[in-house]
Amino acid sequence: MEGSGTIQRGRYTHDVLLHENDGELIHATKAFVTEGLEAGGNVLVHSSEDRVELFKGVLGSHPRLTYGLDQDLYLTPSSTLFAYQRQLAEEPSTTDLWVTGTVPLGEDPADHAKWARYESLVNEVLSPYPFHALCTYDTATLPESTIAAAKATHPCISTGVERSMSTEYQDPAGFLTDALAEVPAPPDVRPTASMNLQRLEHLAYARSLVRRTAVASSAVARPAIDNFVAAVNEVLVNALLHGGAPARLVFWVEPAQLVCRVTDNGRGTCDPVAGYRYPEPDGPRGLWVARQLCENIFVSNVPDRGCTVLLFCT
C-alpha cells in the first residue's frame, strides 16, 4: 500500500502516532520535524499554548519551522479543513507542507466524533497535494472509541521513525457510514416548517421561510443564520437542477440549533463526500461553497427515492 515506509516528497501522507506518554510524543514529533526540514519542507507544529512552549524548548527554531496555536488554526473542523485546502490549492508551492499536532478534541468525548470525521475527510480533501501530517493521540487519556476512530481515519500508523499500514483504515465514504463517525440524525420531533419547491423561482420564498423562522425562534447568531440560509439555497439549487422536482425542504428550529433536510426526486446515486474536493475551473461549486458556509452537511441516498442532504447549524 502506498503510504507505508518512507515519506515521499511531493506526495500525500496522513499518519497517526499513538503515544502513551510525553516522552514518546516528543521523540516522534522531533523525528517527524527533522525529516520534514531535511526534505526541504515547510513544517508546522500546532497545539495548545502550553504544549507549543514545550515543543519550542525541544525543537528550537528554523526558518522553515513555525508554531501555531489550535485556538487560531483549529477553530472548527470545517474551517480548518478548507483553510488547508485553500492554502494548498490557491497558493501552490514547490515546497511540501508538513504538519504535526493533536486536533483539539475537547473535554467532552461527545465532541470527538466531529474531529474524527475531519480526520477522515482530510484524506479526501488534501490527498491531491504535497501534504504530510502526523496526528498525535494520547492513548493514556483518550477513550477507546476515539483511538479506534483515529486508526480508521489514518492510512498509516507511525512511531515517528517507522510507518506501517493501518489495517483498520476506512476510506472517507465508508467511514461516514460507520458508527464511529456518529453522523447526527435530524431531531425526532415534528418539524417547525416544510415546503415543496417545484421550480427555481421558489428559492426566494424558501430562503425567507428559513431565515424568518430561525430569527424568530432560535438563539443562533445572525451571521450563522445567514450562512446557513445561503448553504440551504445551494443544496436546493442542486436538488432542483441535478436531482428532480419537487425538492422537499423540512426544517427544525431549536434554541441552539438549526437543522434542514432537503430531499430531491431524482434517481441517481449520491456521493457522501461530494463537494469536498477543490472544484475544477468550470466545475460545479454549489455544494463546495455550502460546505464552507455550514459546519455539518451530510449527503446520503435513500433507496428508491432521491438524494437526501442534512444541514446542521449551531
Next chain:
Amino acid sequence: MLVHDNERQRRTGVAAWVRRGLEVDAKIFYIEPMNERPERSLTRLLDEYGVEADASLASGQLQVFEASTEVYSPAWQDKVSQEALAAGHPTVRWSGEAGTAWSVMPPATHVDVEWATDRLCEEQPISILCQYEASLPQATLQTACAMHGSGLRETQLWTLLIPEGIALAGSVDASNQRTLRSALVAATAVTEPESSFVVDLRDLEFLDVAGARAFLTGTTAHRIRRGTVCLRSPRRGVESMLRLLRVDVADGFDVQGE
C-alpha cells in the same frame, strides 16, 4: 422594464404600476394587442387586483390603445404625452408587453422604437414599463436591458444605471442570474476600453453561486477590452460569496468596502 417569469408575476407588477400611477395623478397609456382576449385585458387585470379604474377610464386619465404601428410611433407618443402634461398631469406612464409590439412590427424595428422612447424618458417626466418574459433568448434580453437606460425590475432584482456603472438591489440566485448577466452585458457594452465599471452592491441583499458567476460572465467582454470591474460596498453575505468563489481576485475585478 418588467421581467417576469410567469403571467401571475406580470399581472401583479402591472397592477401595482397602474395603482401607483393613479395615486400620483399620472396620465396612463396602456397598449394591448388587437382583439386581446378578455381574460388578459388590462381592465380584467385591474378588476382582479382590486384597482378601482372605472372613473379613470371614463375621465381619460387611463387610456387603453390597440396595438398599431401608429401608437408605437415615437413622434405620436411624444405628441400625446405633451398633451397630457399640458393638461396638468404631473407625469405620463406608458406600458405594454414586448410581444404586443412584435405583433405589429419586427423586433428589430421595435428596438429602434425603444431607443427613441428611452430618450423621451430622459428628457420628460415620462416613464415606460416594458414587459418582457424572462424565458426570452439571452440575446433578446440583453438588447432589452441595453434599451432601458433607467434600469429594470424583476421579481427580486432591480437595476439602475448610475454614472459610473450600475446599481443592484434585491437578490440574485439561480432563478434570475440570466437577467443580471444580460443587464451587465448591456451596461458594459457601451463602456470605453480600459475604463472602470462600478457595480454598486450596497442594496443587494443576497447572492448565490450562480449569481456570482453572472458577474464573471456578464463582464467578460468589458474585461477583455482591459476594462476593470469594481464591486462596491457589498454586504457581509454577498462579500463572503464573492470571496469564496474568488471573484475578488479574478482578472479585472476589485472588491471595495464602504
